[in-house]
Every structure is written in C-alpha cells, then in structure tokens.
Amino acid sequence: MPAVFRPSAVRTNLPGLAAITLAVTIALAVNRLLPAVSPLTGAVVLGVVVGNLPVLPDSAKPGLKWATRRFLRAGVVLLGVQLSVAQVLQLGGGMLLVVLVTVVVTFFGTVLLGRLLGLPRGLTLMVSTGFSICGASAVAAVEGIVEREESEVATAIGLVTLFGSVSMLALPLLSGGVELGMWAGASVHEVAQVVAAASPAGAAAVAAAVVVKLSRVVLLAPLAAGLSVVERRRRPVVEGKRPPLIPVFVLGFLAMVALRSTNVFPEAWVPRTKDITGLLLAGALFGLGTGVQLRSLARTGPKALVLGLGSTVLVAAVAYAGVRLVG
Template sequence: MATTEDGTGSVPATGSAAGTGRPRQLLPGLALVVVGVTVAFLVNLAVPALSALTIAVVLGVVVGNLRFVPDSTGAGVRWATRRLLRGGVVLLGLQLAVPHILQLGAGTILAVVLTVAISFLGTLGLGRLLRVPHGLSVLVATGFSICGASAIAAMEGVVKRKESDVATAVALVTLYGSLAIIAVPLFGPMLGFTGAGLGEWAGMSVHEVAQVVAAASPAGAAAVATATVVKLSRVVLLAPMVAAVSVAERRGTPADSGTRPPLVPLFVLGFLAMVALRTVDVLPLAVLNIAGTLTTLLLAGALFGLGCAVRLRSLIHTGPRALLLGLFSTLLVAGVALMTLRLLT
C-alpha cells in the first residue's frame, strides 16, 4: 500500500479524493478498514485479554507490509484514519466527568499534573539528545505522557511532522504500552504498590486506556476502577497541552506563510464539549454505553489505518533512536509517577 509523506504533515491524496467527490476511490480502503476492525473485534471476543485497539494496530502493520495489498486502498485508508481518529477523540470526552476526577484528591491530581508536564518536557529533551526529529519527539511526548494514540491524533494537526512520524509514534505507544502491561503488575508490588495503589501507578504511567486496564487487572476490581479514573484525569490535560504546543508552533511560523496551525483544533473543542456534557450528567447510561462502544470502533479503525502506514523495513532502518526515545520516555513516565505518588499522596 502506498503512503504519501511531506514535511508539512499534509496528506494530499486524502483531501483530493474527498474534495473531488470521487467516493469510488475511497471504497477499497474503507472496505479494508471495515474488515480490519471486524477481525480485531472478533479476536477480542475470543481472547478478551487482548484489547481490540492493540489487535487493530497489529493487524494494520501486518496488512500494510504485505506485498499483495493493492495501492488502490491507500486513499480510503488515509481518509478514514484521520476522520475516525478525530471522531474517536471527540467521543472520548464522554468518558470524563470532572466530579469523578476531583474525588481523587488534591495530592493525586497534583501528582498527575506534574507527571504529565515533566514527562512531556523530559521526552522533548531526550528527543533532542538522541537527535530524533522534532515532530516525532512531540508526538511521542504527547502520546506517552497523556493517552497514547488518541493524544497523538490530537497533536498531529498542530505540529510540523512527516506522515510517517504519526505511524511511528503509534507503533512505539503500542510496543511499550504492551510491555507495561507485564511490567506494572510485576514490579508494582516490589515497589510497594498493591491494590488501589497499584491502580494509581498504572493510571499515571501506562500509555493507552485499554493498556491501563490490563495492567491494573491483576490487582483486582478496585485497582482497575482507580487506574481508569487516574488515567482519564491525564486525558483532561490533552486540550491545554495541544493548545500550548499550537501557540509555540504558531510563534515559530510566519503569519503570512499560510501554514500556521489552528490555536485549538475543532475536534479538540468537541472533546471539551463532550467532557462538559458528561459532567452535567444529562445523558442516560444506555447512551453512554453506546458512545463507549462507538468510541472503541472509531479508534480501532483509525489505529488499523495508522498501522497500515508503518513500514517495518523503514522503521528498522531509521528506528533505533526512536526506539530508545520510547524506552527512555516510558521509564521517565513510570519514574516520575512513582516519585510524585510517594511525595504527594
């Protein structure tokens, strides 16, 4: 499957296919995404321990690196990936109710804020030391410090990067988040974290929401509940983080260049609107359950598409520094979370 890259992060094939009203160009790729999501959910039903989102990424990587996949699927996959990711980020806001986060207490909330801020800035510093491109460093820093692929999707629209940087960042989130599922319940008790305490550490240090749940599960239902709320408190910081990076990018881009990013992308505002809607508690439980399933569907389709953009040969050739950045960032997030929890809770 062919991919298109440019230095500004635009995807000309996506816009042109949609803008000229030629849906037939999109159908092969859309059909491929539907098949990928269906397979991911079927595998998840058969093996519930495997997240549908993780399965979707792996399937995408496999499909994207098979020689027999026709180039005609490229436009549809790219078109679906961007829209599904942004739709999924918007609906993710319905999982966040501000009162639930406030119940964590001032110490835990402050620990979350410090962990996100230090991890983000620290990862950017590590990226410079390792000579990782700025765009990729920002995406890795966002995904690892906040909420994985969803955060990467929100940030990719405001930072200058290559299209391959998005796929690489998602691949790193999948790799190291999956390793964390094993590491957190293994090392947590050694570090004094058990029960809800292990849930707090998992929620503050593991990348994806589904990975957080899997990492906290061995410690019991209370740990999973705590881990989920702590993790979602990190997600709340997504909008201000995107806005801050956008302001920095705009300052570095001439006003007459025509390529300045928006202050806050429209779908991030949609995310905040959904948070507000959930906070006022006007939606019935049935609607929230449907929205949760739809969120997973949208993100699974987007992650399948991002997986299709990963080229293993290219990743192996250019990836050692990116792999090191992912490793060091994972250790940084886990270490800062450990220290802030010990000091503030």
C-alpha cells in the same frame, strides 16, 4: 449536496472504507481471542502489514486517506464523553497534583531525551504526548498538529504498544510499598493496559486506576492546544493558511466533557459511545498504519527504542514517587 455524498465521491471512497471495515473486524476478533491485544493495537499492526505487502489495491487509497483523519478527529471528540469533572475531582488535590506533575515532567523530559538522541521533532512530540497522556489516542490527537512523517506516527504508536505492555506486566511485580491502582493509572499508557496492570490488586484498584487514568486524559486538550499554538508560530503561512489556534476537534472534546459533567449526555449512552469511539480510532489507526514503510522505520528504530524506554522509566518513576508521597 456535500461533495462527500456525491455518487462519484462515494465510488472513490468505498474501497478504502471497505478495507477499514474488514481490518477493524479482524482487530476485534483478535481482541476477543487475545484480550491483552487492544483493537487499536491490532488495527495499526494490521495496517503496517497490509501497507508493506502487495495486497492493498490502489483503488482503496483515496478512501483510506479520506477516512483516516475524519475518523481520528471524531474518535478524539467522542473520547470526551468518557470523562466528567466530578470523577476527576473525587481523586483529591494531592493525587491531581501527582497526575499534573507526572504528565508535565514526562512530556518535557521525553522531549529533551528525543533532542539528545537526535530524533525527528515530530516523532519526539508524538511519543512525549502518548507516553504522558493516553497512548495511541493521544498520538492520534496530535499527529495532525505537528509536522511529521507518516512512518513516525506508526513508530510512536508502536512504542506506546510495546512499552505500555512492558509496564502492564512489570508494575504488579514492582508495586511493593505503593498502591498499584493509583500507580498504574498515573503511569501506564493505554486504558486497556491500565486495567490489566491494576487487576492483580482487585476490582477496587482497577476502578481507582481508571479514574486516575481519565484524569490524565483531561490534560490532552490543553496539551494539544498548546502544541497547536507553538506550531502556529513555527510554521510559515502556506497558501494563506496557518494551523488553527485551537483545533476544532479539541473544542469538540471539551464540549463532550462539559456535556457529560453537566449530565446533559445520558449516562446510559456512555458505554455505547465508548464502543463507537474505539471503532473510529481503530479504523483511523489502520489507515495510519498502511502509510508506514518498514525500511524507513528501521532507520530510527534503535534510537526510538531508547526514547520509549527512557520515557517509560521516567513516567513510572515520577508517578511512583508521587503516589508514595500522597498515599
């Protein structure tokens, strides 16, 4: 019997799993009342609150630690089900080039800005990935690859939430002369924020925005694999182990994209899988949030805000120029 299913392991992990279940339920309820607050955002905020108040029993901590990483990886793998190569190719070569250039320039520009600000490398890499690819999901995908502190994960997710929300509100007001759906898909961080940003332009703009956004998500796999290679070279061998050349969950993500693209994965299952993905990632982000200590977070607060603002302006500007050029 695998260790996780042994009665002792079940008893150890059960309180933490119960806490995650309750937290995700609350996050879903908040999302229904306030649709602009995604379950992922609600879950991580709730985790930070719980982690900084004396309400989380010690008995819940082992289960939280056990579930957080497993839920995270499972959620990223299932995220691949939402993508198909055909959807991406429909955008055309020009728009795909815009997406690629926007992601590359945003990632490396944010890395450079983080270095200039003297911010920790782990935080900078997570922010660079989240802002250039797909927000909290991208942060979650690379947090186990790069060297980082627990508080830096929540900082990165908090910045994605804050500046993604700013972009969501600002883009419709600034979109004169450019197609809003394409611009939102190429620059806004979270999928839910992309939908909200494009919605003033109508259903067609929302559909276009989602496809462009998913084309950015495709680049999560090569970016995560590249970071893994770099970390493998940087970090010394610890206890005979090194970071994997390509993380297994990245291979799983690619496998799910392949299954969706070849119609092996039933189309009718896609919406249900999307819901499961959201639940897994919300549970994982709650667990990550509980590890955040606001005192340590405050030490990098102002510089982190500058990093988030700079990265947001960069991704929006590059995407705007690209959409105008090909549109």
